[in-house]
Amino acid sequence: MGGGVLGGAWDWLADGANWSGESGVWHRLAEHVYVSGLALALACAVALPVGLWLGHLGRGGALAVNISNVGRAVPVFAVLALFMVSPLRNAGYVPTVVALVLFAVPPLLTNAYVGLREVDRSVVEAARGMGMSGGQLFRRVELPLAWPLVMTGLRSAAVQVVATATIAAMVGQGGLGRIITAGFNTYNTPQVVAGALLVALLALLVEGVLVAADRLLSPLRPASLRTEQS
Amino acid sequence: MAGRSSCLVANDWFCWEYVTSRSQELTDATLQHVWITAVSVVIGVLVSVPLALLARRGRRWAGPVLALTTLLYTIPSLAMFSLLLPVFGLSAAVVVTGLVLYSLTILVRNVMAGLDAVPDDVKEAARGMGYGPLRMLWQVELPLALPALLAGIRIATVSTVALTTVGAIVGKGGLGNLIAPAVTSSFKAQVLTASVLCVLLALVADVALLAVQRLLTPWTRAAKGA
Numbered sequence: 476m477g478g479g480v481l482g483g484a485w486d487w488l489a490d491g492a493n494w495s496g497e498s499g500v501w502h503r504l505a506e507h508v509y510v511s512g513l514a515l516a517l518a519c520a521v522a523l524p525v526g527l528w529l530g531h532l533g534r535g536g537a538l539a540v541n542i543s544n545v546g547r548a549v550p551v552f553a554v555l556a557l558f559m560v561s562p563l564r565n566a567g568y569v570p571t572v573v574a575l576v577l578f579a580v581p582p583l584l585t586n587a588y589v590g591l592r593e594v595d596r597s598v599v600e601a602a603r604g605m606g607m608s609g610g611q612l613f614r615r616v617e618l619p620l621a622w623p624l625v626m627t628g629l630r631s632a633a634v635q636v637v638a639t640a641t642i643a644a645m646v647g648q649g650g651l652g653r654i655i656t657a658g659f660n661t662y663n664t665p666q667v668v669a670g671a672l673l674v675a676l677l678a679l680l681v682e683g684v685l686v687a688a689d690r691l692l693s694p695l696r697p698a699s700l701r702t703e704q705s
Numbered sequence: 706m707a708g709r710s711s712c713l714v715a716n717d718w719f720c721w722e723y724v725t726s727r728s729q730e731l732t733d734a735t736l737q738h739v740w741i742t743a744v745s746v747v748i749g750v751l752v753s754v755p756l757a758l759l760a761r762r763g764r765r766w767a768g769p770v771l772a773l774t775t776l777l778y779t780i781p782s783l784a785m786f787s788l789l790l791p792v793f794g795l796s797a798a799v800v801v802t803g804l805v806l807y808s809l810t811i812l813v814r815n816v817m818a819g820l821d822a823v824p825d826d827v828k829e830a831a832r833g834m835g836y837g838p839l840r841m842l843w844q845v846e847l848p849l850a851l852p853a854l855l856a857g858i859r860i861a862t863v864s865t866v867a868l869t870t871v872g873a874i875v876g877k878g879g880l881g882n883l884i885a886p887a888v889t890s891s892f893k894a895q896v897l898t899a900s901v902l903c904v905l906l907a908l909v910a911d912v913a914l915l916a917v918q919r920l921l922t923p924w925t926r927a928a929k930g931a
Contacts, residue, residue, distance in 0.1 A: 556896045557896055560891045645885065655781075655787050678781075
């Protein structure tokens, strides 16, 4: 390890030939971004409404909290393997996307539920006392106050999805993981390190973009809440 | 073709014939899975307690320790195992080291949360009774942090059981070793049996650790009941 390996990885990355073609970095990166982005969007579309709704109702707590424990016990590799020996294997990126959705939904749902339940009950009671309807309460009080926790959950889910999408390469699906497995199979350590660096950088980039998006979006909400209250 | 081996020939999802004829292979893989997970979590705990104590010494240490353990978690498991390969060669140490590093993210946080939750007046009382820093840590702080530590161990163990499968890339993935070649040959019964065993293993570990948690910290249940 050390400078030699990192230097080798740098040389590998600096070689333009490694970036083009079907197994080149650009194509694998595009696959990786497409697969993780789609999976995350689908997971959010399923998990956030359900988690927030259950949190608003204050029901299904045991389900919402335990689902992430169960989710943690299911290996993504095993789920992918099961899809790859089923007819789904001929469906392009579907196996990876579905496996990643199943992986991301539990923590997102639990976080959304917990975020909403953590909202100070006395604030909720006060809003009710002011005559707010269930919908108003949800939009003007619960959601803005739960926002930071929901966004934290979304960020960690996004980073985890990007990192986990590499496992798809173990069953021959696309993504940056293929650079790692290809390097692994040809005993090309610099290529393995380069692939690992690319995935880690992508994960950090996603985290950074989401932090920035959160900063841009969230200040609006407390501000609107303040003006409504005064 | 006909007869008892038909479910193996037909490549069915459920095949008892597979379980009985490969029971030795399945047992070996399960045992490897269990010991890799157990060793990783034990080392993870042994490393995370000093790290958490270091992080508590002040902001100067807490920042880097937390940042490092969080950063480790963003390294994909496939990359982690591949990167550790040149260091350790083709051995279980590659997988164990990777799993230890991942477990630190959860364990360090939980140990810190547990130590932070020790009430100040309890520490004050212990200090008044003449407890030194070491005795305080061993007899007051660690026992009171035990519920949070055990909760962390449960989460870390369940995720470690799942992550161990990825060790198949270096041939040390426990049940993952059975899944990887079965994907290539489309052997449905083997993929399903190994996957189900893996999930069962995680659930059994979770329930067993819950029992340990209840045995070691009976006061947490009493407090909840009151």
